[in-house]
Amino acid sequence: MALFEVPAMDAADERVLGELEVFRGTLRHHVAEPRRWLGQLRRSMIAGAVRGSNTIEGHTVGQADAEAIVAGEEMLTEHDARTRAAVAGYSDALTYVLQAARFEVFGYDPMLLSALHFMMLRGELDRSPGRYRLGPIWVSGAPDNPPVYTGPPAEDVPSLMVELCGWLQDGDLDAPGYVRAAMAHLNLVSIHPWRDGNGRMARCLHTLVLARQLVLAPEFASIEEWLGSSPHNTAMYYAALGAAQGGRFQPERDAHDWVRFCLRAHHLQAQVVQRRLDMAAEVWRVLAERVAMAGLGERTIAAVYAAARPDGVRRTTYMRDEGLTRDQAIRDLQALRAAGLIEEAGHGRTQRYLAAGPAAQAERAARVAITSQPLRDPYGDA
The missing domain is CATH 1.10.3290.10 (Fido-like domain)
Known part of the structure; x- marks a missing residue:
């Protein structure tokens, strides 16, 4: 061989x-x-x-x-x-x-x-x-x-x-x-x-x-x-x-x-993947609470969740992920902005939306709680 x-x-x-x-x-x-x-x-x-x-x-x-x-x-x-x-x-x-x-x-x-x-x-x-x-x-x-x-x-x-x-x-x-x-x-x-x-x-x-x-x-x-x-x-x-x-x-x-x-x-x-799954579930939960407190529709949770990621979300990406029309996506994002849960960043081709205010604070708290401990070396700890 x-x-x-x-x-x-x-x-x-x-x-x-x-x-x-x-x-x-x-x-x-x-x-x-x-x-x-x-x-x-x-x-x-x-x-x-x-x-x-x-x-x-x-x-x-x-x-x-x-x-x-x-x-x-x-x-x-x-x-x-x-x-x-x-x-x-x-x-x-x-x-x-x-x-x-x-x-x-x-x-x-x-x-x-x-x-x-x-x-x-x-x-x-x-x-x-x-x-x-x-x-x-x-x-x-x-x-x-x-x-x-x-x-x-x-x-x-x-x-x-x-x-x-x-x-x-x-x-x-x-x-x-x-x-x-x-x-x-x-x-x-x-x-x-x-x-x-x-x-x-x-x-x-x-x-x-x-x-x-x-x-x-x-x-x-x-x-x-x-x-x-x-x-x-x-x-x-x-x-x-x-x-x-x-x-x-x-x-x-x-x-x-x-x-x-x-x-x-x-x-x-x-x-790392297990942490991300745990974090995604927790971030979604706390953001769902924030969206409900703001009196917004359940589908907007997906928008603020995506916006809570480090690079935010584009309107077109939110549209495609949720199967929305352009007008529906715009209305959702405008409602989230009015509630202080997201903010705009960039212009034109680079425009995206980032989590803001209580949504950003909730995401950070969940992230810190789950990533506070180092990864375990499977051979080093044997």
Whole structure:
């Protein structure tokens, strides 16, 4: 076999996997229940994954801009063409992954991975999206630096990709989904089959493997947001990847530490998701009370809830989420402004609405109460 093999799990890994199963059960229960705020939270999670994976590659956009792309709207702020194309392309590929979770007809095939790669890089045709590289490749980390990783020869790429897809389809099916996803990630990024976009594709494949195994709704299971959420997390990601690879394509190396890194990331991200679900439910509750006290209609809770997020809400987004006409949305937002629960920010294309007064105070209190304690390191606390 010319791929990294699934390592044996030790007692600590089995414990973390067990805790992840508990998280999965709890989160699936929450996600399955009909809640008005869940759609907004899903969009936020998808945008976080899109933003996180692109941030690792140097294409940095704010959460509001990522959510706008996911919602099919224009970004609020100006970005260069390459960044806009990278974020839009990744959003398209991740959208496919989310839908592929429940495809009745599905198979892992090199053409599938090349098609996803094309979606990601379709705005940069000079990067040969979807086509395997024809020559050697290495990763330097910065211009003029010596290589930190050298991929296998180009002539080996087609056979390696066939082997990888064969393993994805039929290999180690008894291994936990989180472990298979981590190994798919490591093997694809180590083969480095394309001239560019290999890291994004490996992270996307990681999410696809989890999606197909129905570990959890993909937008709640992905670790892409966590990996790109801070320079510290990104540095740890590169360090774990580098330690597993050892500077060149060496699939005989032990991948245990890499899998452990990914399990830890999934555990931390699961804690973040649980907090967001708890916070969303509490914020919705307290804002519903404020709306009722102001004598406003129940549907306006969705508007003030969206406005309570850091970047606020656009009128068009509120219209689409709630299935309203333009006039209905305007009347709702004007009523909330008159009640002192929201305020305008920006003008024209950048106009949005932010929570104000008692609504903003209630949101802050709920947020502080739920996020006052640090996350728990599942291995550090063992």
